[in-house]
Amino acid sequence: MAVDAAGTLYVVWVYGGPSDFGIYFVRSTDAGGTFTAPKNISRTAESTGAFVPELAAGAVGEVIAVWLDEYEPYPGQSEQIFFTRSTDSGDTFSAPVQVSFRWTPEWSASSGPAVSTDALAQLYAGWDQGRIGAAPDVLLVASYDGGQTFSAPVNLSEGLGASGRLRIASETPSRVYAIWQMLRPRSWETMFRRSLDGGATFSELKRLSRGGHGSSIPQGIAVGRPEQVCAVWEEVNKGFDIFMRCSFNGGENFRKEFNATGRRGHFEGDIALDAAGSAYLVFGCSLRGVNPDYWWWGVCFRRSLEPLQ
Structure with missing residues (x-):
């Protein structure tokens, strides 16, 4: 759940099953008195299930979401973190984009998505991701162009100990x-x-x-x-x-x-x-x-x- 600068309330949750779980979204402009019809914001042709949504809102109409998903274009890939953004209070959303690593011999499954945005619409997403034969780390990426591109991930835990449950906040x-x-x-x-x-x-x-x-x-x-x-x-x-x-x-x-x-x-x-x-x-x-x-x-x-x- 998140509230933007205009007081618009946004809510996301997981719905579906057993093989078509998705992230659903509604908004309210009257403090929760009424809500829009639910819409699936995670659906893609390749998605096999979406879970663990996190939501953030900032400037008027700005709302972003991240979640855990599995993406079929990369066979054998474990669950990864995906991102979408709306600038019109949820009327439309950008196509979901993967922000965590594709599976490689070094990195494997992702979990624990986190997200934040500030009043200038700078976007931040984070997660924890396992390594083959090593403890998981927590990583963070940033976008300065509304989610069109993201920075290279920063490893916050630097391999100094098994890490998870990332939480992030941001301000201008x-x-x-x-x-x-x-x-x-x-x-x-x-x-x-x-x-x-x-x-x-x-x-x-x-x-x-x-x-x-x-x-x-x-x-x-x-x-x-x-x-x-x-x-x-x-x-x-x-x-x-x-x-x-x-x-x-x-x-x-x-x-x-x-x-x-x-x-x-x-x-x-x-x-x-x-x-x-x-x-x-x-x-x-x-x-x-x-x-x-x-x-x-x-x-x-x-x-x-x-x-x-």
Whole structure:
């Protein structure tokens, strides 16, 4: 789900089966009161199934989507990442384009698509991709011409440890922020890198999660007012917790992490920031109090009462 600068709401999901799954799209211009008829935006003559859609919106009418697909023109190819874009609020979409690698003796299957766009319609797509005989890496490409062409992929994890669950956010001018999960010597950690030149180069690796406190699983990253970027992750250590760290200077440094839900036992969160810098969280939570004889799970919401400082 995503919202553009005009307030138009866009939603995508997977539908079909068992061999013709596709990515379907609708939009609403009245805050969800009504929606357009669903349309398949992933269909091609060669597609054998599309899954795991991700969506981003930016300027008025600008909406982009990525997903996991299998493409028959390259026999034996594993699942790869595809991209499409609309500049007219979803009335029409560009033909799907593959942005991950074709199968080679070095690279194999792709997964975990991620996407972001900014107010100037610079586009960023990312994914994790396996290597034959080696751990997977996370990669990112950029487009400065509306998806007509893409840059060569940048390997964010640089083969330093098995990596996945990439999440990206972007803002003008040409700032890109990325978090992902990387296997370090003792546990999985949430790592961070930023680019100040539209994804051409990236900063050194920075660990956001708490070392020595169990494994962490990245959940989301978002931008708010200029140079404000916040990331959340799930920490698994004798239970579940959602932790959060924020930067107010474009990722140069981050404030100390804190438990974003205020208590333990929460999991699978995500974050959004508004233009003033206020934070909004959704996360999985226990609702055992509904009936003490059963263990209930639900989706909970929390927001900051004022912009984060």
